[in-house]
Amino acid sequence: MRDTVRTLTPPTGPEAFLHALCATLSPRLDRPVRLKFVAFPPGLDVSGITLARDEDYIVVVEDRAPDPHKFVIAGHEIGHIHYGTLDVHYPSGLPAAARRLLSRAEDDVPWDRVVAMATRSPAAAAAEAEWEAEECGLRLAAKFSKVVGPGAAGRMTQDTLTDRLSSSLGNIGGP
Numbered sequence: 738m739r740d741t742v743r744t745l746t747p748p749t750g751p752e753a754f755l756h757a758l759c760a761t762l763s764p765r766l767d768r769p770v771r772l773k774f775v776a777f778p779p780g781l782d783v784s785g786i787t788l789a790r791d792e793d794y795i796v797v798v799e800d801r802a803p804d805p806h807k808f809v810i811a812g813h814e815i816g817h818i819h820y821g822t823l824d825v826h827y828p829s830g831l832p833a834a835a836r837r838l839l840s841r842a843e844d845d846v847p848w849d850r851v852v853a854m855a856t857r858s859p860a861a862a863a864a865e866a867e868w869e870a871e872e873c874g875l876r877l878a879a880k881f882s883k884v885v886g887p888g889a890a891g892r893m894t895q896d897t898l899t900d901r902l903s904s905s906l907g908n909i910g911g912p
Contacts, residue, residue, distance in 0.1 A: 754881065755811045759796065766818060769793045772811065774800040775848040785810035786852060789823050790839060797852055808878035809871075816873025823867035854904045 750776060755871070759770040777784065777799045784806070786798040798807055806900040813856060817823050835854040 751807045752756065753912045755798075757809065758811075759815075762815065766794070770815070771795045773848065774798045774807075774874040775852065776800050778849045780852065785814045787817055787823055788835065788839060788851065789818075790836070794818055794823075795839070797848070805878060808881055811872030812877030813870045814874075814875070816870035817866070819873065820866065820869050821869065881888040 756772050759772045761767040766792075773795060775797055784802050786797050788795040788797065795809055797816075798810045798814070823859060832854050835851050838851050838854075
C-alpha cells in the first residue's frame with residue numbers, strides 16, 4: 738500500500754486520492770476495483786453505483802457531487818463490495834443490457850445509459866446493508882477529510898500522507 742500512496746503528490750484532489758484508494762484495495766478483494774466519475778442522467782435519486790462484472794468492480798460516482806460527498810459516495814459503494822452486499826439491489830445480477838454496454842471499449846461505453854439502466858432495480862434495498870455501506874462511506878469521508886481537501890491539516894509530507902493512509906485503510910471495514 739505504501740507504494741500506491743507514494744504515487745500521490747500532496748496536496749492531491751479527491752479524484753486522484755480515490756483512484757489510488759481503489760488501486761490499493763483491489764489486491765485485498767476478489768477482483769480489481771475501478772473508479773469512474775460521470776455525470777448521472779437528470780432525475781436519478783442516486784449518486785453512486787457499483788457495477789460488478791466477472792473481471793472487476795466499477796464504482797461509478799456522480800461527477801458533479803461536491804468533493805467531500807465524493808468520499809461518502811465512493812466509500813458507500815466500496816462498503817457494499819467489502820460487506821458482500823452488492824446483490825441488495827440486483828439479486829440476479831446486473832441487467833443484461835447494462836452488461837452488453839459495459840463490454841464495449843472503455844471510450845465507447847455510454848456511461849449515462851449504463852447508470853440509468855443499473856439504477857432501475859425493482860429490488861427493495863435492505864436497510865441493514867444500506868446502513869453498513871453508508872457508515873463505511875461516512876468513515877472514509879471523516880478520516881480522509883484531514884488528508885485531502887480544504888480540511889487537510891497543514892502541509893502534508895509524503896511520509897505523513899503515507900502513515901495517515903495506512904492507518905485509516907487498515908480499519909476501513911469497521912472498528
